[in-house]
Amino acid sequence: RSLEGKLRIGLAEQSVLVSLSHAIALSDPRTKLSEDKCGTALDEAVRTVKQVYSELPTYDEIVPALLKHGVKALPDHCKLRPGIPLKPMLAHPTKSLTEVLNRFENMAFTCEFKYDGERAQIHLLESGDVKIYSRNSEDLSVKYPDIMQRLPKIIGPGVTSFVMDSEAVAWDREQKCILPFQVLSGRKRKDVAAEDVKVQVCVFGFDLLYLNGETLTHKSLVERRVLLHTNFNHVEGEFAFAKHMDGSSVEQIQTFLEESVTGNCEGLMVKTLEQEASYEPSKRSRNWLKLKKDYLDGVGDSLDLVVVGGFTGKGKRTGWYGGYLLACYDPDREEYQTICKIGTGFSEEALAQQAEQFKELIADGPKSYYQYGDSPNVRPDVWFEPKIVRLVL
DNA sequence: GTTGTCTGCCCC
DNA sequence: ATTCTGC
DNA sequence: GCAGAATGGGCAGACAAC
Numbered sequence: 001r002s003l004e005g006k007l008r009i010g011l012a013e014q015s016v017l018v019s020l021s022h023a024i025a026l027s028d029p030r031t032k033l034s035e036d037k038c039g040t041a042l043d044e045a046v047r048t049v050k051q052v053y054s055e056l057p058t059y060d061e062i063v064p065a066l067l068k069h070g071v072k073a074l075p076d077h078c079k080l081r082p083g084i085p086l087k088p089m090l091a092h093p094t095k096s097l098t099e100v101l102n103r104f105e106n107m108a109f110t111c112e113f114k115y116d117g118e119r120a121q122i123h124l125l126e127s128g129d130v131k132i133y134s135r136n137s138e139d140l141s142v143k144y145p146d147i148m149q150r151l152p153k154i155i156g157p158g159v160t161s162f163v164m165d166s167e168a169v170a171w172d173r174e175q176k177c178i179l180p181f182q183v184l185s186g187r188k189r190k191d192v193a194a195e196d197v198k199v200q201v202c203v204f205g206f207d208l209l210y211l212n213g214e215t216l217t218h219k220s221l222v223e224r225r226v227l228l229h230t231n232f233n234h235v236e237g238e239f240a241f242a243k244h245m246d247g248s249s250v251e252q253i254q255t256f257l258e259e260s261v262t263g264n265c266e267g268l269m270v271k272t273l274e275q276e277a278s279y280e281p282s283k284r285s286r287n288w289l290k291l292k293k294d295y296l297d298g299v300g301d302s303l304d305l306v307v308v309g310g311f312t313g314k315g316k317r318t319g320w321y322g323g324y325l326l327a328c329y330d331p332d333r334e335e336y337q338t339i340c341k342i343g344t345g346f347s348e349e350a351l352a353q354q355a356e357q358f359k360e361l362i363a364d365g366p367k368s369y370y371q372y373g374d375s376p377n378v379r380p381d382v383w384f385e386p387k388i389v390r391l392v393l
Numbered sequence: 394g395t396t397g398t399c400t401g402c403c404c405c
Numbered sequence: 406a407t408t409c410t411g412c
Numbered sequence: 413g414c415a416g417a418a419t420g421g422g423c424a425g426a427c428a429a430c
Contacts, residue, residue, distance in 0.1 A: 006402060010416070122398095134404075189423090189425075340421080343407095376398080
C-alpha cells in the first residue's frame with residue numbers, strides 16, 4: 001500500500017513515481033549528471049517512468065527492469081500488454097456546450113453517447129485467456145462470465161489479441177433498452193455463473209488500445225476507431241459500438257445530446273479525432289470532455305433543506321464538521337424527514353464559519369419530530385435545532 | 394439458519 | 406463520483 | 413492544471429449477533 005500510494009499521508013501514487021524515478025536516475029552510473037543538466041535529466045526520468053507505468057502499472061516488472069537496464073531503456077522492456085490493465089484515460093467535466101466548442105475550436109472532434117454503466121477494459125491474451133478490468137484495475141472477470149462467453153461472437157476474423165475500452169451497461173432484453181446504473185449495481189460480483197445471470201448487460205465499445213501484438217495508444221482516435229469497427233461485430237443486445245456523431249454545429253450537437261438523454265444515457269463524451277487525439281492512459285485529458293445532462297444549466301432541480309445534524313470531520317477537517325445531515329419538512333406529518341448528507345462544495349473558510357454558526361444551535365439529541373434511519377451513517381455526531389435552511393443544488 | 398451491521402486496493 | 410487547496 | 417484528500421449514495425458480501 002505504501003508503494004501504491006494509498007496511505008492518505010500526503011504521499012500518493014504520483015509522488016511515489018517521482019521518488020522512484022529520482023532514486024534510480026541518481027544512483028545509475030549510466031546517467032551522467034552535470035550540474036546544469038541535473039534537473040532536466042531528472043525530469044526526463046520522471047516522464048519516462050510515468051509513461052511506462054501508465055501503460056504497465058506493475059512495480060513487479062518496472063523495478064527489476066529499472067535496476068537491470070536503467071531509465072533510458074525502460075520503455076524497450078516494459079510495454080503495454082494484454083493481461084495487465086492499463087490506467088484508463090479520463091475526461092474533463094464541462095458545464096455547457098459553449099465551453100466544449102470553445103475548447104475544440106478549429107479542431108476535428110467527435111461526440112459519443114456517455115453510457116451510464118461500469119467501465120470495462122476487455123483483454124484478449126495471445127494464450128486465448130480473456131480478462132475484464134474495472135476503472136480502478138480491479139479484475140471483473142468473475143463478475144462477467146456472460147461477457148467472457150459471448151466474446152467469440154464479437155471478435156472478428158484474424159484477431160489474436162486486443163485491449164478494448166468499453167462500458168458495460170444493464171440491458172432490458174424484452175424492451176431492448178438501456179437500464180439505469182442502479183440496476184447494473186444489483187448484479188452479483190462473486191461466484192457468478194453465466195447461466196443464472198439476472199441482470200443482463202450490453203457492452204458498448206468505444207476505443208481500441210492494442211490489437212494483434214501492436215500498441216495503438218499513439219495512433220489518433222479516428223484510426224483506432226476504424227480498427228475497432230473493422231475487427232469487431234455488432235451483436236444485438238450483447239455488443240455494440242458507442243453511438244457517435246462527427247458533426248460540429250451547435251444544432252447537431254444539441255440534437256445528439258437530447259437523443260442520448262432519450263436513450264437513457266448520461267450525456268455526451270466529446271473527443272478530439274485527429275490532432276492531439278492519442279489515448280493518454282491515466283490522464284484526465286482535456287482532449288476528452290464529458291458533457292453530462294445534470295451539469296447543464298437549467299437542468300436539475302434545487303431544494304430548500306434544513307440542516308439537522310453534523311458529522312465530525314477527519315484529517316484536514318479535524319476540528320469542525322466534515323459533513324452535514326439535511327432534512328425536508330413535511331407539513332402534513334409535521335415532521336422533518338432526513339433526506340441526504342452533504343460534504344463537498346465547502347471551502348475551509350466556510351467550514352470554519354459554519355462550525356461557529358452551528359455552535360449555538362446544538363441540541364441535546366434528535367427532536368421528536370425528526371425522522372431518520374437506523375444506519376449509523378445517518379446518525380450525526382451532533383444534532384442541531386431546525387433553524388438553518390440551505391438551498392441545495 | 395436467520396438477521397443485523399458494516400466495509401469496500403467498490404461502483405458511480 | 407464532486408469539490409477544494411497548495412504548489 | 414496537477415496531485416491529493418476531503419466528502420456524497422448505494423450495492424453485494426462478509427461477518428457478527430442472535
